[in-house]
Amino acid sequence: MRERTLITPQSVPSLPSHIRLQFDDLRQKWVVLAPERVLWPDDVSVDILKKCDGAGSTDEIIERLAKDYNADRNVIETDVIEFLQDWSDKRLLEVHS
Amino acid sequence: MPAPGPPIGMLAELTHRCPLQCPYCSNPVELMKANREIDTDGWISVFDQAADLGVLQVHLSGGEPTLRRDLDDIISCLSARAVYTNLITAGVNLSEKRIAALVNAGLDHVQLSIQGATADVTELIGKYKNGFASKLETARLVREAGLPLTLNAPIHRHNIHQMRQFVDLALELDADRLEIANVQYYGWAYLNRSTLMPDLADVKEQVEIVETARAELKGILNIDFVTPDYYADYPKPCMGGWAQDAFVIIPDGTVLPCHAAQTISSLEFDNVTDRPLADIWENSSALEAYRGFEWMAEPCRSCPRKELDHGGCRCQAFAVTGDAAQTDPACILSPHHGELRQIAEAAVAQEPGEFNYRRIS
Numbered sequence: 257m258r259e260r261t262l263i264t265p266q267s268v269p270s271l272p273s274h275i276r277l278q279f280d281d282l283r284q285k286w287v288v289l290a291p292e293r294v295l296w297p298d299d300v301s302v303d304i305l306k307k308c309d310g311a312g313s314t315d316e317i318i319e320r321l322a323k324d325y326n327a328d329r330n331v332i333e334t335d336v337i338e339f340l341q342d343w344s345d346k347r348l349l350e351v352h353s
Numbered sequence: 354m355p356a357p358g359p360p361i362g363m364l365a366e367l368t369h370r371c372p373l374q375c376p377y378c379s380n381p382v383e384l385m386k387a388n389r390e391i392d393t394d395g396w397i398s399v400f401d402q403a404a405d406l407g408v409l410q411v412h413l414s415g416g417e418p419t420l421r422r423d424l425d426d427i428i429s430c431l432s433a434r435a436v437y438t439n440l441i442t443a444g445v446n447l448s449e450k451r452i453a454a455l456v457n458a459g460l461d462h463v464q465l466s467i468q469g470a471t472a473d474v475t476e477l478i479g480k481y482k483n484g485f486a487s488k489l490e491t492a493r494l495v496r497e498a499g500l501p502l503t504l505n506a507p508i509h510r511h512n513i514h515q516m517r518q519f520v521d522l523a524l525e526l527d528a529d530r531l532e533i534a535n536v537q538y539y540g541w542a543y544l545n546r547s548t549l550m551p552d553l554a555d556v557k558e559q560v561e562i563v564e565t566a567r568a569e570l571k572g573i574l575n576i577d578f579v580t581p582d583y584y585a586d587y588p589k590p591c592m593g594g595w596a597q598d599a600f601v602i603i604p605d606g607t608v609l610p611c612h613a614a615q616t617i618s619s620l621e622f623d624n625v626t627d628r629p630l631a632d633i634w635e636n637s638s639a640l641e642a643y644r645g646f647e648w649m650a651e652p653c654r655s656c657p658r659k660e661l662d663h664g665g666c667r668c669q670a671f672a673v674t675g676d677a678a679q680t681d682p683a684c685i686l687s688p689h690h691g692e693l694r695q696i697a698e699a700a701v702a703q704e705p706g707e708f709n710y711r712r713i714s
Contacts, residue, residue: 257524260572274461274501278435282359282407289437291462291501291530292577294361294409345572347529 261351263314263341268352270310275348277305290348304339308349314340356635357644359407362599364414364612367396367424369604371416373443374480374710375468377507377542377549379612380416384713390604391626393423397430399602402630404434412464414441416604419451425458432459439464441505444491445484449498452491456498463495464503464532470518474511480710492526503530508559508581509549510705516562523574531574533563535581539613539668544709550700556584583697587658588665588681595667596640608633610640613668617677643667648678652686 263269271277276289277297286302288295297305303324307317318336322329343349369384391399400411411431418424419442431438440455444465465488468478472485481487495502504523506512516533523531535556538546551559560580567576582588592599596610603609606625614620620639634640642648646659653664664670665681673682673696674689682689 258527258573272501273499276435276437276461280407280409287409289409289461291503292410292412292439292464294437347572347575 261344263337263344263351264353265313265315265318265337266353267314267340268310268312269308269314269317269340269344269349270352271305271308271348272350277302288348295348301339304336305343308340310352357596357640358598360403360598360600360634361408362410362412363403363408364412364599364601365396365399365418366414366416366601366603366612367418367421367427368416369713370420371443371711372420372445372481373417373466373468373484374712375478375507375541376545376708376710377509377536378711379537379540379542380711381613381615382540382544384416384711385604386713390421391606393426395606395626396423396427399606399625399630400427400430400436401434402625404431404436406631406634408436410437410439412439412441417443417446419447425454428455428458428460437461442466442491443479443481443484443488444495445479445481445487447491447494449494452494452498452500456500460500462501462503464505465492465495466505466507467519467522468507469512470506470515470522474515477511489526492528496527501529502526503532504528505532505534508533508535508551510551510555510701511549513551513555513559516559517566520562520566520570520574520576524570529575530577532577532579533559534577534579537579537582537613537666537669539616539672541709541711543616543672546696547700547703548705548708550583550697551581552701553584553697556581582666582669582681582683583693585683586685588662588669588683590662591666591668591681594645594663595643596634597644597663600634600640608637608640610643611668614639616668617671619677643677650678650680652684653680656686 280287318329318333368390369380428438438460439462440460441464469475475485506519536542536549563578592611601609601612607622622639623633623637649664653659665683667677670679670681671677680687682693
């Protein structure tokens with residue numbers, strides 16, 4: 257049976273092929289299309305999701321975000337992991353460790 | 354009234370033809386024959402207009418949508434417009450080859466209906482021989498083809514005791530989601546209400562089992578729960594508000610705000626073969642009728658919950674009170690709220706009768 261994924265700094269998250277992050281020209285907003293759901297992530301969430309490319313680890317994603325936002329990585333780490341855990345729990349992200 | 358925002362979702366009932374005869378079918382009691390269905394070019398034009406209008410997700414439903422031979426063309430057209438496609442199927446007539454063709458066309462997701470967690474209940478409700486085995490095989494093929502799967506289980510007194518089995522089945526079939534949807538009583542289900550109504554003790558047990566499973570399976574299986582209106586305290590935000598961000602098109606091209614809206618006899622609907630979809634979305638009298646909050650009377654008008662539930666379901670208000678502008682009687686603030694509970698209690702006090710099975714007459 258499947259098990260719940262717990263996000264660690266080593267987890268490598270990505271959007272499964274059936275979860276689509278796309279830009280909606282009409283509304284000029286990013287949108288996530290998922291089974292029977294449509295989500296409107298805010299700007300920060302979009303930045304995180306774009307980095308979930310199946311190559312970078314959570315640790316690297318945090319590092320890159322800290323650089324982009326000129327933020328202390330210790331300050332954002334918890335929030336990013338929490339976000340990824342939430343999206344993983346909603347089955348919107350898949351994770352390789 | 355300000356112009357509505359662009360719609361997000363669209364339910365396309367491609368045909369009313371179906372191999373199953375479920376007595377709670379959400380199609381109207383007067384079903385359309387095949388000769389009323391709009392043709393391939395008609396549907397393609399509708400979907401192009403829908404994508405232009407802002408629709409991001411299309412639910413391809415029926416009847417049984419796979420009975421349309423042009424389903425692949427329809428999916429290809431939507432996929433080319435980056436619209437997310439969801440196939441809602443009974444899953445009793447799909448070969449491996451057909452599923453591969455749908456995947457090639459760009460299908461994104463499959464919702465498979467399941468009438469019972471066992472073969473006997475599935476066949477009692479759907480009236481289709483070996484339906485259960487076919488559905489399990491379809492689920493397996495869908496997953497093998499790499500598509501995500503939702504199982505949809507409509508719930509009533511004949512399968513409310515199978516909650517845990519539905520959950521186990523969803524896990525066994527590697528489904529991504531399970532929808533536990535208590536039957537909503539209009540159309541066919543309204544005709545069969547006294548035979549389908551569960552009792553309060555079973556509903557309470559159901560809620561407990563679903564909540565336990567949800568907590569236990571967090572991150573493993575998404576469980577959506579549509580609670581039973583007749584035992585509710587507050588109504589559901591039906592369709593997220595009347596003609597707010599979604600609409601329905603039925604086989605002949607008529608545009609509805611929700612699939613049951615034709616039960617409201619005072620409404621007149623428009624058809625995409627007569628008017629452009631954008632014009633219908635913005636101006637159709639049926640879509641304008643209960644859009645926003647203007648139409649509301651008390652207790653809804655001054656209620657702080659109105660933004661949450663939009664006054665509930667117009668079809669249920671009409672079915673129970675005869676006036677679609679009334680508060681949904683599922684709400685404890687409705688003067689008709691007590692009637693719902695009485696109807697439910699009277700129904701469960703009787704032995705269930707014979708089903709009035711869904712048939713095209």
